[in-house]
Amino acid sequence: MILKHLLLGFSFGLSMSIISWMVGMIGNSLLLKTSYYEKLSYLNFIPKKSTNKAIGIDQFRWLVKNTFFRFLNQAIKVEGKQTDLKSIRHQMTLAEVSHLIEFIFVTLAAGYQVLNVSLVFGLMMMIPNVILNLYPTLLQQENKRRIDLMLQRQKSM
Template sequence: MNEQLVFQLCISVLIPIYSGLPGLWIAQIMRKTNSSFFYSVKNFEMTKNIGFYKRLRLDLFTYFVKNTFFRHCNTKIKITKKPSINEADQLLNEITISELCHLFGFIFVLIFQIGTLILDLYTMFFCSLLFNTIFNIYPIFLQECNKLRLRNFLKILQQ
């Protein structure tokens, strides 16, 4: 019984962690083929209210990402100097790719979670739900917040 529980916990952690890889490939293909879905996600705004993200405690999540080994995961999303409009648009593309990566990863894990419910593996379901939130939902919110901040910056640049 103990070995089975450890196995379920390991799978519940590993699936959400690696779920973004197929999403990354799909997002890159969508960008290279100029998919309309890619551009609709790029232009999508969940909310214009930065307070929404503060209520989710996204600042703690951002601190965690910046100060752990996760900072090495996507080094393309970084501003070191005042970017030009073209550089900011390129950064917006990278943010959109990251957002799609986590969105497809979330969907993949959601399908896995439905399977765990069908098989009555409730421990596996709740653990994968927790880790799907940490590794996919919060990064989606983080990228949405980054897009909002970058768009506000672009408005200032264009004036």
């Protein structure tokens, strides 16, 4: 029974995480029209670079840059020195908030499954959710911090 919940929970979590991308886009477009969106632009869950490194954000960045994931959001691409960093930062904020909405959506679904199916099922749902929704949020936050530093350097010149 536990093996069944492990496999079904993981596959259901993977499906929910991919489906949640549509929920995130819709939720983000609705949230974009509110006054709270500017505050969301400066979210920073993990401020220390060492913590990001410890949880594997560098490996996740490599995975995004070197697999098919690099084709998913072409608006976030630094081409050279003439790239508009403010535009890139805005696109990163859009992606970050979408992934955060997606993470919350799947987390609520996993919580519901914990109550109705089993703890193992719900926890297994969270594995793909963390990889496909939380890690992209954390990666965007780190990248935005790097862009903010470059923008500060440009202002001081």
